Amino acid sequence: MKVAKFGGTSLANAEQIKKVCNIIRADKDRRLVVVSAPGKRYKDDKKVTDLLISYAEAFLKNGVAQQEKQAVFERYQEIVQELGLSSEVGQQIEAELEEVLSNRAGLSSERFVDAVKAAGEDNSAKVVAHYLRSLGEDAHYVNPREAGMLVTDEAGNAHVLPAAYEKLKQLRDRQGIIIFPGFFGYSEAGELVTFSRGGSDITGSILAAAVKASVYENFTDVDSVYVVNPNLVENPVEIKVITYREMRELSYSGFSVFHEEALIPAYQAEIPVCIKNTNNPSAPGTMIVSEREPSANRVSGVASDSGFCSIYVSKYLMNKEIGFGRKLLQILEEEGLSYEHTPSGIDNISVILRERDLTPAKEARIVERIKTELQVDDIAVQHDLALVMIVGEGMRQSVGTSARATAALAAAEINLDMINQGSSEVSMMFGVKASDADRAVIALYQAFFVQDEVELAKQDRHMTSMMR
Amino acid sequence: MKVAKFGGTSLANAEQIKKVCNIIRADKDRRLVVVSAPGKRYKDDKKVTDLLISYAEAFLKNGVAQQEKQAVFERYQEIVQELGLSSEVGQQIEAELEEVLSNRAGLSSERFVDAVKAAGEDNSAKVVAHYLRSLGEDAHYVNPREAGMLVTDEAGNAHVLPAAYEKLKQLRDRQGIIIFPGFFGYSEAGELVTFSRGGSDITGSILAAAVKASVYENFTDVDSVYVVNPNLVENPVEIKVITYREMRELSYSGFSVFHEEALIPAYQAEIPVCIKNTNNPSAPGTMIVSEREPSANRVSGVASDSGFCSIYVSKYLMNKEIGFGRKLLQILEEEGLSYEHTPSGIDNISVILRERDLTPAKEARIVERIKTELQVDDIAVQHDLALVMIVGEGMRQSVGTSARATAALAAAEINLDMINQGSSEVSMMFGVKASDADRAVIALYQAFFVQDEVELAKQDRHMTSMMR
Incomplete structure (x- = not known):
């Protein structure tokens, strides 16, 4: 049925x-x-x-x-x-x-x-x-x-x-x-x-x-x-x-x-x-x-969405402060904001969220709260970000997917504000300026779908010439 | 003085x-x-x-x-x-x-x-x-x-x-x-x-x-x-x-x-x-x-540390659940664990922490709490991870650093379990199997310090031959 x-x-x-x-x-x-x-x-x-x-x-x-x-x-x-x-x-x-x-x-x-x-x-x-x-x-x-x-x-x-x-x-x-x-x-x-x-x-x-x-x-x-x-x-x-x-x-x-x-x-x-x-x-x-056979091309799709912003926070020895991240997220939650991602270095963390949720008044209040309640060294809000994503079940097992993606973005002269790849590896995400998003998507599409076709065509020709 | x-x-x-x-x-x-x-x-x-x-x-x-x-x-x-x-x-x-x-x-x-x-x-x-x-x-x-x-x-x-x-x-x-x-x-x-x-x-x-x-x-x-x-x-x-x-x-x-x-x-x-x-x-x-002149090589150092593990959690539509990440971190905090990083996809998040802090009993308790309190679809703990890091002030402005790093790691056939690059870009971090860590460090050193020298030497020879 x-x-x-x-x-x-x-x-x-x-x-x-x-x-x-x-x-x-x-x-x-x-x-x-x-x-x-x-x-x-x-x-x-x-x-x-x-x-x-x-x-x-x-x-x-x-x-x-x-x-x-x-x-x-x-x-x-x-x-x-x-x-x-x-x-x-x-x-x-x-x-x-x-x-x-x-x-x-x-x-x-x-x-x-x-x-x-x-x-x-x-x-x-x-x-x-x-x-x-x-x-x-x-x-x-x-x-x-x-x-x-x-x-x-x-x-x-x-x-x-x-x-x-x-x-x-x-x-x-x-x-x-x-x-x-x-x-x-x-x-x-x-x-x-x-x-x-x-x-x-x-x-x-x-x-x-x-x-x-x-x-x-x-x-x-x-x-x-x-x-x-x-x-x-x-x-x-x-x-x-x-x-x-x-x-x-x-x-x-x-x-x-x-x-x-x-x-x-x-x-x-x-x-x-x-x-x-x-x-x-x-x-x-x-x-x-639910599950699919792995295909030659490990990437299934390239997508992007704009309208994101990031709140960057740094504090010397943040890393040693138990509960710092949780407190930061709690402030956001108390202000009714849900966040998307939290990439982090040793003493810094960025929170990526949807721009539409962050009114100027809310932004000012949150920045003030983070400064006073968490005693951070530095805080900066960056607007007009886009997240560009490659998605594919096979990426986890594939050495070199990230190399191919970052090479394509570098060749298109797109600066990466963020790279976020979790343990799941169903996706890999790049934070770029919103004005770069379309170019980034096209560059990734070319790298994973067009160049692959060219490669396959080359192999085909090679096979044909060998069989002659 | x-x-x-x-x-x-x-x-x-x-x-x-x-x-x-x-x-x-x-x-x-x-x-x-x-x-x-x-x-x-x-x-x-x-x-x-x-x-x-x-x-x-x-x-x-x-x-x-x-x-x-x-x-x-x-x-x-x-x-x-x-x-x-x-x-x-x-x-x-x-x-x-x-x-x-x-x-x-x-x-x-x-x-x-x-x-x-x-x-x-x-x-x-x-x-x-x-x-x-x-x-x-x-x-x-x-x-x-x-x-x-x-x-x-x-x-x-x-x-x-x-x-x-x-x-x-x-x-x-x-x-x-x-x-x-x-x-x-x-x-x-x-x-x-x-x-x-x-x-x-x-x-x-x-x-x-x-x-x-x-x-x-x-x-x-x-x-x-x-x-x-x-x-x-x-x-x-x-x-x-x-x-x-x-x-x-x-x-x-x-x-x-x-x-x-x-x-x-x-x-x-x-x-x-x-x-x-x-x-x-x-x-x-x-x-x-405090501040330094940007140098030609944007990378200042390559380092690694082992003894990490990751807790991977996925839940369909996790992304729409306000407070999910905070609740997850709260469970860890209540168990006295501080975490290092939290890379995330749309419906999944990994928490990277020091392995020494996670006793088997604690691990079992945390896994159980996450399952029952957060109603997740899937949870997995991965041991024996190392974090390999390239560090450099200039990386933020440099298109292609990530491309060069991931290409070097791919050439060394090292699979990346995680990539984490924050908005700060003082560092870029790669999660790899502990057994791959030394090879990864050497590959990155070669890419950023040895190949550069070779490049510079080439340019020098080129300049010399032009001046003749």
Whole structure:
């Protein structure tokens, strides 16, 4: 049994939904399907979820929001019509949507917003189920309440409850194709609660873990995950197989293919995830797995993220002072800051953190506290840093990865403010000026992916000439 | 005014003391001289301080220790005789020594041990003053109590009190050459207390800071500090100038030229320190300064230290958990462990610590606590690590230092378990297997000191051929 999840662009209009249904029908193992709300049909279009949020906000403010409601209705009307579904189906969907949008009684504002937002996915699922049935498939919409998608009662930020898995597991035994709306579940008290934005990925991951799917297919609008940001490099190398740990490190530094939390249930249940393209389903896509065969190239991806700063502290004999580091981190914690890394020398330590968290007032207060409470010799805050990262499971066993990376950065004349490589060696991280980040990524991509290809081509030619 | 401190081997016998006095007389700015107790005359000899400790221990145990006392007396008798000092001087020194060694009344064991130990330096100073006077110099023994060497009342581990500096400053105004015994001071209540072992370096540093010396000369038995351990490399490059920060990083990882705490007073008062050789005083020695001119070679030294281990911890989404690192460090602190470094990836962190601090029982307890209290996915302890370090003030501005270092290590086929480079860039650190440490040091020495020389020689030849 496969769980297939389709994103917003895959549901944006009738044409896309037809592709989705073709994909479902092409593999009879695709028996549990999760759908998002219809996304953008063209660049400046609005996602249905955004239309629903506008509606909810206007309704809460004015008690009525006819124009906003109409915008939502029109999207579904267009889809129903173009799919050639019967007018009964259209009327039924409209009536059910109308009920959700008008039912303000007894609901707090938060719950009302959650209920309205969830209608986007809910009606997507109904439409897809109707359409598949119209094609003769045994497809059924399943409501998350009925199926047992139990979540915490945190409006707009629900988390799955452990009890959910036992109930959802029973979906295995249902006949036909299940069409399941993403993005929301129900609290133990039976109230509808949504996940955080983009949460249909989470629904799919939970279902895949619950039914022990052979694979969790996540259909988007790209052929695969690339080893580097395709905006920086033309036709970059595609990632065929990657581990959860690698994916997580890459997601951290700018790879935004997948909702970060969404990987957890699949990761814990060791369900492989496959990122595929609705518009090109024959492309193999990218597999995310627990473990992978080591490849010739030990590096799986190059990424970067900017918006970091560092607080550098030095104190003579700091190294001999038990608890110094802990006290420093405690000051940051008391100021509500989480930190990213703490590279250190003997008598100095730098704390790398996200710049957005450090307001000028907070910075001044922290600097003052560190000076007076820790009696440091020197403190300096450096802004506009970027972290550039190479990620790869095989790096740990590979002598020379760091040599190749630092040589490439030196050749590009990029100064390294920081190098951080932990015992894990799934990643190696370089702190550079934000203005150098793109050049650094390109240099590392060249070193690990292009030069390698050139090497391989050379070897090939060598082999060919030897065989003559 | 210069402060000159002479170590134990420089005072070991009459011949050495004559060298010391020649050095003092060769520069009339050398007006404040600190001496250690007589050290070893040959490889298997005993230091006077060790003889005194044996005496004190035996005396405390048996109430008498004639043989041990005799051993101490003989050392001074030999020195007095061979220096050709008068029998009155010999008798006076013996009488004063006898008084200290016999005066157990009213002293705790700790205080008695401190008083006996201090007699080594105290009598060295008296002998040197007598000998200089016999040569016609205006030299005077000065007692630390009279001079105002005020210290905390921690037997065997005293620290200077801030009030001492104001009093010691007045030594500037004395006539002639002051001979000052190292290693001890007096508490505010007037009790004799010693510094930690090797503390004559501390006395010299305090005096240099107090009198604002133009330089603090520290005479030992080596021509200079070398850029690498001379046991690993034949005729290594000498360090001419080095900063306090560099010296401190090198001291940390195996360079034991100087008592670690001893640099603090000189560092804070910005007094340059010069390491010189009593047996070859014309050699320029090594200067330790606050700041230095950047040199062509950005690296000042290569060092390593073994006996480290790492605790590796990983947890999915660790990065999003505010306070995770702090809690981890708190567990270590509660178990009385200080840590050295904490390199980290996104969802993993390693803590590097000294292996000697981690008993098997402690290790088991810490692993258990981290598992249960922090709910980590994975934890692993790795033993037998070494830290190899390159140190240099200029590294921060130098593109390519890390490239050169990692290339050298890769060429030597040394796998890097860790790379740690902070924002300070006074040092760059590599975690390797302890069995690889020496090879790593040699590879880095070759890369930064030998290959550079080859490069320079090449350039020279090139210049020469161009000029022809």
